[in-house]
Amino acid sequence: MQILQKKKIQCEPVDKDLRKKKFNNLYVNTLKEKVKRLESFIIELKKTSNSIKRDELLNSFDIIIDYNDDDNDDNFKINHDNLSSPELSNNFEISKDLPKISTNKTEVIIEKIETGQLSVYGKPVIYMPRQLKTIKKLSSTEFQLFHVPVILGYISNFFRWQYMEYNLYIYRESFLTDFFRDRGDVKESLPYCNEELIFAICACGSAIDFNETVFMHKGILYDSSEKFYNRSRYLLFQKLNTDDCNSITAIQTLLCLSFYDLGRGRTLSAWILSGIAFRIGLHMGFELNLQKSHLDSGINNLTDYDLNVRSRIYWGCRLADSFISFVLGRSPTLEYLNATIPKSENLPILQGIEYFLYYDPIEKDSKISNISNPLEQINALYKIVHKYHEKLYGEIPTSSNDDINNNNNGNGKNNNYHVLHYLHNFNLEAYEWKNNLIELLYWTKTELKTKGYNPNQMSFRYQYYLILLSINKDFIDITNESSNSVSPKNVCLNIIEEIYYAITCFNIYHSYKFTTLTMVYLCILSIEILKNLPDNINLPIQRISMIEFFGTILKESSNSWGLAKCAYKSFCDKSQQSEVTVDFSQFNHKYNMRDMDESLIPSLNYP
Structure with a gap:
């Protein structure tokens, strides 16, 4: 201080010293x-x-006004007095309660919260005015390079054999419209097709039935489904890294790649890719009904058709999320969202797409199946699953009969009774769900013997079987159930019988290479359950016959599904060590019409 006084330098007090900040x-x-x-x-x-x-x-x-919650410096706070200055009057619309920043590009709403701070919300990216979204598109010439028989065949395989199973997050008609349209058409809606999505669909379609005619594109030879998969993944992540990405096709591409991985037993990659897809969806707010929110001013360029397509995409994603989470034993991502988007409706039918529809060998026709109702119903079934899943697996029960049949009141007994109570209620609700289906969706065991060949109809039913088998299989060795009609063992045996009828009928009209992923899962579960049945069950011959039947399906579909190949090898190895030897390698199951009229296993007698 003395030095400063000698030099006649005056000290100015500083209210806030930022040197140490x-x-x-x-x-x-x-x-x-x-x-x-x-x-x-x-x-x-x-x-x-x-x-x-x-x-x-x-x-x-863009005009950007940032506010940092961690920074208390007044210099970084928004000065509302400045917002009303003449210089800014042309750019801002001032409101006392809800100030708005308006530009020609978009609108940002500054919303007051209880703490007195401000939070800024922009519109979901996918609903930005389309002409301002700088997404690189293929030229008409480049896009037509995919209009060749080999690629069209792979796309046809995808939509004929896999679409109705779990791929409803893609709206087939919008994809095909964009795929075949003139890319120079400026009147087009938001794109539902791009290069990486085409490659992802081709990866799935070529895995079913790879064409000997290889495809060459931009100097790359695509001689395997893995080539399509790798190219799609590379292109997608290149765009994600640069934020030059269409959110809709990114979600669809990621889920296609995820299911491709799932079919090859690469569960970790499948889980990661699907998780990225759903988080992109959450980022774009795809669960929201923007027509009834304060964000609706940004969707003026979207038609009712576009909004309905987005509804299909969201509810299709819900199904994909539930399916992947269920088979991997993990919690779903989208189940707990407070979704306000309307239910999916049947969208317009596109003429001239018969090549991409399932051809019914009996009716000699290609028909578009009802999608909205099955999609809504299967999502409702997964809601029942989520309701009971935590109750059933929150406490691992002891599977020993002694813990239930003994006379003590130990914790093991109480735990098992609680689990069986929840399992009993779950089975009843699942049966009630089936019984309440409309006539178009309801099926009987007898019907499966002659109409189980159609994958569009059976995909809906196979997921029902998958759910019941997966949940009940862990409890088939627990006796003294409260109700024998819905006991875990009888539920499983009845479901396996129906699966046997349906897949046997499928094999009459179709090759096993067209077996779906859900059918592979059901064959694996059926073999596991049949091999673990009590020795005193009164069907030893039929049991071995069915094990060989399901094993043959895994063997014949190994070229299409890596998961089936791994499971088949595993069962062969275990069979050599088992007391009941099953020779998978020498067995080729033949359809026998006489057997179809005989009950193979004791089951519930559905009408």
Whole structure:
């Protein structure tokens, strides 16, 4: 102080000393990026001499007002007095309760919250005005390179054999419309087809039946389904890394790749890719009904058709999420969302797509199946599953009969009784769900013997079987159930019998290479359950016959599904060590009409 007084330097008190204040790296890097962005914008603006282009450039630039919750410095707070200044009056619409920042590009709403701070919300990315979304598209010439028989065959395989099973997050008609349209059409809606989605669909379709005619594209030879898979994944993540991505096709591509991995037993990759897909969906707000929210001003360019397609995509994603989560034994991502988007409706039928529809060998016709009702019903069934899943597996029961049949009141006995109570209620609700189906969706055991060949109809039923088998199989050795009619053992035996009828009928008209992934899962579960049945069951010959039957399906579908190949090898190895030897390698099951009229296993007698 004395030195300062001698030099006649006056000390100014500082209310807030920022010399010791350290800003986090994220904040500093954000500022750096903004400075770079501003510098680039100014340089580009100086280079532009045309007044019209200058106006377009100015209008395209975003006005961003940031508020950092971690920073209490007044210099970083929004000054509302400045918002009403004459210089800004043309750019901002001021409201006392809800100030709005309006630009030609979008609208940002600054919303007050109880703490007195402000939070800023923008519209979901996918609903930005379309002409402002800078997504690189294929030219008409480039896109037509995919219009060749080998690619059309793979796309046809996908939509004929896999579409109705769990791929309803793609709306087939919108994809095909975009796939065949003139890419120079400026009146098109948001794109529902791009290069990486085509490759992903081809990966799934070529895995079913690979064509000997190989496909060459941009110097790359696609001589296996893995080539399609790898190319699709590479293109997609290149776009995700640059944020130059269409959210809708990104979700669809990721889920196609996820199911491809699932069919090859790559469960970790399947789980990761599907998780990314659902988080992209959450980022774009695909569960929201924007027509009834404050965000609806940003969807003026979307037609009712576009909104209905997005509804199909969301509810299709719900089904995909439930399926993947269920077979992997994990919690679903989308189940607990408070979704406001309407239920999916049947969308317009596109003429001339018979090549991409399932051809009924009996009716000699290609028909578009009802999709909205089965989709809604199967999602309702998964709701029942989620309701009981935690109750059934929250406490692992002891599977020993002694814990139930003994006279003590130990914890094991109580736990088992609780589990069996929940399992009993679950089975009753699942049966009630089936009994309440409309006539078009309801089926009987007898019907499966002659109509179990249609994968469009059976995919809905196979998921019902998958759910009941998966949940009941862990409890088939527990006796003294409260109700024998819905006991785990009888439920499983009845379901296996129906699966046997349906797949046997399927084999009359179709090759096993067209076996679906759900059918593979059901064969694996059926073999596991049949091999673990009590020795005193009165069907030893039929049991071995069915084990060989399901094993043959796994063997014949091994080229299509890596999961089937691994399971078949595993069962062969275990069979060699088992007391009841089953020779999978020498057995080729033949359809026998006489057997179809005989009950193979004791079961519930559905009408």
